[in-house]
Amino acid sequence: MQKIMVCLKRVVDYNVRIRLRPDHSGVVSDGVKMSINPFDEIALEEALRLRERGLASEVFVVSIGPSDCQQQLRTGLAMGADRAVLVEEDGEVAPLTAARAFLKLVEREQPDLVLLGKQAIDDDCNQTGQMLAALWDRPQATFASKLEVNGGSATVTREVDAGLEVIEVELPAVVTADLRLNEPRYVKLPEIMKAKKKPLETLTLGGLGVEADTSLRTLAWNEPQERQKGVMVSDVPALVAALHDKGFFN
Amino acid sequence: MSKILIIAEHGDGRLNQSTARCVSCALQIDGAGADVLVLGDDCATVAAEAASLQGVARVLSVQRPENAAPLAAVLAPQVAALAAGYSHVLGPSTTFGKDLMPRVAALLGVAQVSDLMAVEGPRRFRRPVYAGNAIVTVEVAEGRPVVATVRTASFKPSTAGGAASIESVGSAAALPGHSRFVELRRGGGGARPDLQTARVVVSGGRGVGSEANFTLLYQLADKIGAAVGASRAAVDAGYVPNDMQVGQTGKIIAPELYLAFGISGAIQHLTGIKDAGLIVAINKDPEASIFQAADIGLVGDLFEIIPALERALG
Ligand SMILES: Cc1cc2nc3c(=O)[nH]c(=O)nc-3n(C[C@H](O)[C@H](O)[C@H](O)COP(=O)(O)OP(=O)(O)OC[C@H]3O[C@@H](n4cnc5c(N)ncnc54)[C@H](O)[C@@H]3O)c2cc1C
Numbered sequence: 410m411q412k413i414m415v416c417l418k419r420v421v422d423y424n425v426r427i428r429l430r431p432d433h434s435g436v437v438s439d440g441v442k443m444s445i446n447p448f449d450e451i452a453l454e455e456a457l458r459l460r461e462r463g464l465a466s467e468v469f470v471v472s473i474g475p476s477d478c479q480q481q482l483r484t485g486l487a488m489g490a491d492r493a494v495l496v497e498e499d500g501e502v503a504p505l506t507a508a509r510a511f512l513k514l515v516e517r518e519q520p521d522l523v524l525l526g527k528q529a530i531d532d533d534c535n536q537t538g539q540m541l542a543a544l545w546d547r548p549q550a551t552f553a554s555k556l557e558v559n560g561g562s563a564t565v566t567r568e569v570d571a572g573l574e575v576i577e578v579e580l581p582a583v584v585t586a587d588l589r590l591n592e593p594r595y596v597k598l599p600e601i602m603k604a605k606k607k608p609l610e611t612l613t614l615g616g617l618g619v620e621a622d623t624s625l626r627t628l629a630w631n632e633p634q635e636r637q638k639g640v641m642v643s644d645v646p647a648l649v650a651a652l653h654d655k656g657f658f659n
Numbered sequence: 660m661s662k663i664l665i666i667a668e669h670g671d672g673r674l675n676q677s678t679a680r681c682v683s684c685a686l687q688i689d690g691a692g693a694d695v696l697v698l699g700d701d702c703a704t705v706a707a708e709a710a711s712l713q714g715v716a717r718v719l720s721v722q723r724p725e726n727a728a729p730l731a732a733v734l735a736p737q738v739a740a741l742a743a744g745y746s747h748v749l750g751p752s753t754t755f756g757k758d759l760m761p762r763v764a765a766l767l768g769v770a771q772v773s774d775l776m777a778v779e780g781p782r783r784f785r786r787p788v789y790a791g792n793a794i795v796t797v798e799v800a801e802g803r804p805v806v807a808t809v810r811t812a813s814f815k816p817s818t819a820g821g822a823a824s825i826e827s828v829g830s831a832a833a834l835p836g837h838s839r840f841v842e843l844r845r846g847g848g849g850a851r852p853d854l855q856t857a858r859v860v861v862s863g864g865r866g867v868g869s870e871a872n873f874t875l876l877y878q879l880a881d882k883i884g885a886a887v888g889a890s891r892a893a894v895d896a897g898y899v900p901n902d903m904q905v906g907q908t909g910k911i912i913a914p915e916l917y918l919a920f921g922i923s924g925a926i927q928h929l930t931g932i933k934d935a936g937l938i939v940a941i942n943k944d945p946e947a948s949i950f951q952a953a954d955i956g957l958v959g960d961l962f963e964i965i966p967a968l969e970r971a972l973g
């Protein structure tokens with residue numbers, strides 16, 4: 410296998426407790442820690458391991474978003490990616506838009522495998538990989554917890570509601586990573602220094618000839634409904650009484 | 660007026676309850692109900708089950724050997740072809756629907772509404788983002804089909820009592836041969852109630868400590884007729900199989916009663932149980948954030964509390 414393309418999304422770090430802006434136009438992002446979407450980080454780790462095992466010769470990372478995405482791409486380079494491509498776009502990037510842009514890059518780069526996270530933890534959409542696979546007319550293996558590449562095909566174990574599903578797909582293909590695919594490595598300081606010298610190319614959506622999809626508009630942001638405050642009980646008999654009181658196990 | 664197509668989910672020759680929940684969602688979009696599309700290699704039983712749901716107008720069944728396993732790359736072109744003329748195409752937000760529906764949306768050249776949790780109008784919906792920490796209202800532009808996955812925990816299943824017609828339809832869609840189903844390795848549920856439909860769920864976290872200790876939870880569950888769930892930490896540690904994970908990246912469930920043992924209450928876990936009727940938390944740490952989310956909390960050691968509870972309820 411020659412090339413692996415990995416898509417990285419810049420998102421609010423998963424440890425941050427998000428807050429809505431006072432005018433409810435979105436979430437507060439000023440001064441908030443941003444990171445690579447954790448599922449994408451797992452996707453990158455998997456690509457790097459394939460390269461380290463001699464199963465791929467190049468891993469490049471791609472992100473779509475504002476110029477600040479360079480930080481996450483640099484982190485990806487420090488983890489071990491060979492080069493990076495940023496598709497700069499300041500507006501909202503819907504999954505369909507992202508898939509169209511990734512398709513342009515796929516056509517240019519001809520990767521044998523595209524790896525990305527199964528969902529981004531900001532919009533929780535879980536769409537981009539499937540959409541790219543559809544537009545590219547290639548196989549998809551979503552929610553991967555194990556990936557084996559054997560020549561021109563890959564065997565993927567997928568975490569599905571009923572258990573673990575194994576499928577075999579011909580390459581090139583799109584694989585989306587689930588949490589248990591691997592544990593990403595920590596980046597060491599010398600790698601961060603080295604990453605500064607690795608190539609980072611900047612393109613734009615317009616330059617790629619991609620039109621942003623605007624068919625889905627966000628009209629309002631709201632807090633979720635709060636649950637009523639609960640009660641504490643002191644022991645098992647009190648718990649059982651409370652359960653009986655709520656109509657259970659009578 | 661809307662014209663709605665629901666993609667049926669099924670396995671082992673049975674209709675999955677997620678389909679009946681999609682029908683309820685469809686009824687909120689348009690009281691006229693929906694058509695249900697069954698794709699399989701042997702659809703008769705499943706199609707009959709779908710036809711008996713209230714709110715189903717018509718069942719379309721596409722029976723082909725290629726449809727034996729639910730491969731998104733194989734099913735999507737058939738769904739996209741049959742979606743012509745429909746204003747809405749809905750699937751469940753289960754791993755089946757999450758895999759398939761975005762592929763359908765992309766073939767139709769439209770966006771997808773993921774995890775539709777409430778209907779505000781025929782093209783206006785609410786859905787959770789940031790692991791349920793914010794809810795957005797979205798609207799799909801006129802003139803194109805709405806493709807959505809339905810957050811099943813937000814809708815009650817439509818009940819039996821319908822009598823829709825069943826039509827066998829052909830599919831001329833060219834199907835790819837690049838994807839092959841190998842096997843399905845079933846998870847840990849066994850004979851217990853299904854996690855996604857159970858009335859009562861007993862769930863364990865890292866605090867349970869080992870695979871062997873999970874026996875305590877299974878025993879309690881069997882005594883009270885409950886399904887068993889787990890936190891991600893418990894799955895990662897190998898105490899239980901992956902299909903038992905509850906949360907943002909596991910199953911989103913809405914049991915009437917959820918009993919959480921040794922689970923700290925991370926937001927990614929809580930988002931999976933937001934719609935539970937009653938949440939009971941047992942944790943030895945009085946500061947655990949699960950107590951903020953619980954309706955009833957008890958501070959204590961699960962290894963003492965579970966046997967005591969089992970005795971009291973037995
Ligand atoms: C992108 C992403 C997605 C995620 N998705 C999910 C998901 O879908 N589902 C999910 O669950 N998590 C998910 N997580 C992980 C989540 O953040 C937490 O790490 C996880 O839920 C913690 O599991 P836990 O509560 O079992 O473990 P811990 O946080 O370690 O808590 C263990 C608890 O057990 C208690 N305990 C220990 N011993 C006892 C005892 N003897 N008696 C009583 N109590 C005891 C402790 O006080 C503690 O509160 C996700 C994380 C990320 C980053």
